[in-house]
Amino acid sequence: MSDSLAGNPGDGARNFDHIPIIDIAPLFGSDEAAKHTVALKIKDAASHVGFLYVTGHGIAPERIEKLVTRASEFFALPLETKQKYYIGQSRAHRGYVPTGEENFYVSEGGNDVASVDKKEAFDLSVELSTDDPDHVRGYRMLGPNQWPAEVPAFRDDVYRYYREVIELSQTMFRGFALALDLPEDYFQRLTTKPPSQLRLVHYPEGPNRFAAEEGKSRQSDWGISAHTDYECFTILHATLPGLEVLNAAGDWIDAPPIPGAFVINIGDMLEVLTNGRFIATPHRVRNVPDERYSFPLFCAVDFDTLIEPLPEFKGDGRSAYPTYVAGDHLFAETMKTFAYLRALEREGVIAVPESEKAAAIAFGRKENA
Numbered sequence: 001m002s003d004s005l006a007g008n009p010g011d012g013a014r015n016f017d018h019i020p021i022i023d024i025a026p027l028f029g030s031d032e033a034a035k036h037t038v039a040l041k042i043k044d045a046a047s048h049v050g051f052l053y054v055t056g057h058g059i060a061p062e063r064i065e066k067l068v069t070r071a072s073e074f075f076a077l078p079l080e081t082k083q084k085y086y087i088g089q090s091r092a093h094r095g096y097v098p099t100g101e102e103n104f105y106v107s108e109g110g111n112d113v114a115s116v117d118k119k120e121a122f123d124l125s126v127e128l129s130t131d132d133p134d135h136v137r138g139y140r141m142l143g144p145n146q147w148p149a150e151v152p153a154f155r156d157d158v159y160r161y162y163r164e165v166i167e168l169s170q171t172m173f174r175g176f177a178l179a180l181d182l183p184e185d186y187f188q189r190l191t192t193k194p195p196s197q198l199r200l201v202h203y204p205e206g207p208n209r210f211a212a213e214e215g216k217s218r219q220s221d222w223g224i225s226a227h228t229d230y231e232c233f234t235i236l237h238a239t240l241p242g243l244e245v246l247n248a249a250g251d252w253i254d255a256p257p258i259p260g261a262f263v264i265n266i267g268d269m270l271e272v273l274t275n276g277r278f279i280a281t282p283h284r285v286r287n288v289p290d291e292r293y294s295f296p297l298f299c300a301v302d303f304d305t306l307i308e309p310l311p312e313f314k315g316d317g318r319s320a321y322p323t324y325v326a327g328d329h330l331f332a333e334t335m336k337t338f339a340y341l342r343a344l345e346r347e348g349v350i351a352v353p354e355s356e357k358a359a360a361i362a363f364g365r366k367e368n369a
Contacts, residue, residue, distance in 0.1 A: 014248035014279075019255050019263070020045045025056030027175050039178035046179060046266050050281030051245050053261040054172075059164050061260070064237055066157040067200075071293055073151045074122060075202040085146045087123060088340030092135060092143025097121040102337045122200040124162065126193065134193065139303050140331055140350075141195035162198050162297075165235055169196065169299040172233065172264065180274060182312065190301040195327060196231070198297045205291040228280040229267035230333050231300040236263040240292040246282040255283070269301065272321045275309035303327030328353035 022041045026034035045052035074082070079098070087095040099120050124145045128135055135143040147155040173187040180186075226246065236243075241256035243263065255263055271280040285294075301307075308323040332352050335341045344350045 014048050015251075016049045016247050017251075017253060019049060019051045019053055019245065019253065021053040021055060021258065021261065023056040024054045024171065024175060025058075027171050028056075028058060035175075035178060035184075039175060042175050043179035046176065046270075046278040048279075049245070049247075050266045050279040051255060051283070052264050053255075053258055054264055055258075055261045057168050057171075057262060059161075059168060059262075063161055063164060066153075067161040067237075067295060068239065068293055070151060070154045070157045071122070071200040071202065071295070074148055074154060074200070075120060077148070077150055081150055082120075082148075085122075085148050086340075087146075087338070090143070090146055091140055092125070092128070092145075093141055093334065093338075094124050094143070095122065095146040096148075097123060097338075101339050103339065119201055119203045121202065123197055124158070124200075125195055125197045126166075127159065128193075134303060139195075139327060141197075141327055141334075142193070142303060158198075158200070165198070165297050166196060168262075169233075169235060169297065172235070172299070176233075176270070176278070180277065180312070187301070190305050192302055194300040194302050195330060196298060196300045198295065201294040201296070203288070203292040203294070205289065224285040226282045226284045228282055229265065229296075229298060230269065230330055231267040231298040232270040232273070233267050233299050234263075234265050235297045235299060236265070236295065238263070238292065238294040240288055240290060242286040242288050242292060244284050244286065246284075252284070267298070269307050269326060272307050273310050273313075275313035275315070275319060275321070277313060300330065301326050325353070325355045328355045332356040 020041065022038065022045065024038055024042075026038045029035070042052065082096045083098065085096040087093060087097050087101070089095070097120060099118055102121075125141070127145050128143050130136075130144055132142065145159075170188075170191065173191060174184045177184055177186040238257050241254065243255040244252040245255050245265075247253055257263075265283065266278045266280050268280050270278050303326060305326040306323060307326050307329065309319050309321065335345060335350070335352065341350065345352075
């Protein structure tokens with residue numbers, strides 16, 4: 001991506017050595033001057049780092065504790081019980097993701113090698129009925145969730161967390177709009193029913209399963225190798241350290257959990273919508289020997305949203321980015337990693353959306369770039 005095309009600050013401004021912490025409490029109030037001050041901090045973080053911690057978000061610690069408890073109760077169930085809620089039986093891509101279901105391809109010695117994590121997950125999104133028009137239309141990222149009956153409080157506690165963190169995402173959309181000198185409600189029209197996905201991810205306790213040879217390092221030595229997120233931004237709570245963020249100098253900066261704070265990172269879609277003014281920064285997750293939970297909410301825009309630089313940021317009309325449809329892109333990328341979707345593609349049940357076939361999409365600052 002060209003800085004001159006996208007209007008980005010130079011890499012020298014991105015040689016950050018820490019992730020900024022921003023108190024966003026003023027975004028919930030009516031003091032316009034205080035909001036503006038917060039927006040300037042958000043702008044600086046989104047433009048130069050692509051990551052920030054947020055405090056003052058209004059989500060009670062008890063709400064997060066209940067989320068972690070319900071997740072631990074579910075993942076402690078026998079595998080055959082968890083498999084009753086297998087994601088492959090949901091047309092809306094919701095439910096249990098067993099170990100080995102997801103395959104990511106990394107480059108080792110010039111070859112693409114499948115990297116299979118030992119993690120397991122449970123995926124959910126906005127609760128919609130089976131007669132919802134978008135679900136009936138066939139949008140595979142929209143529809144009803146699967147809820148495990150064996151954990152009685154799971155639905156109430158997990159979905160209440162989901163609703164509260166979705167409210168936080170709307171506050172962040174307002175903050176991002178102010179940071180871009182746009183009307184505060186600018187993104188509201190694009191987020192009426194987004195397929196924003198919450199993942200409950202469980203990394204079991206155990207030794208590093210990709211122990212590197214002494215003096216060597218491979219991408220597969222990482223629980224999740226270097227990547228950027230597809231959506232507009234991600235709101236993350238994790239129980240242990242492991243997250244690392246790449247700066248412009250090629251150094252990996254730790255982003256450990258901070259009590260009372262969420263990690264937020266810019267995703268591909270917001271980078272495109274801002275024509276590069278905000279950046280999607282590559283990040284990775286170290287393998288750790290201890291049991292770890294991670295709860296990312298991937299904040300998207302509505303399924304049919306056309307992702308291209310917003311009119312306010314097109315300038316002379318040039319863009320370093322392709323144009324694509326938000327929901328089609330999410331589904332196409334999901335098809336690449338989930339075994340059940342690859343099987344459906346081989347059987348001719350599903351296919352890569354037409355809008356994706358011509359798009360060669362690459363974002364963010366890459367490792368060793």
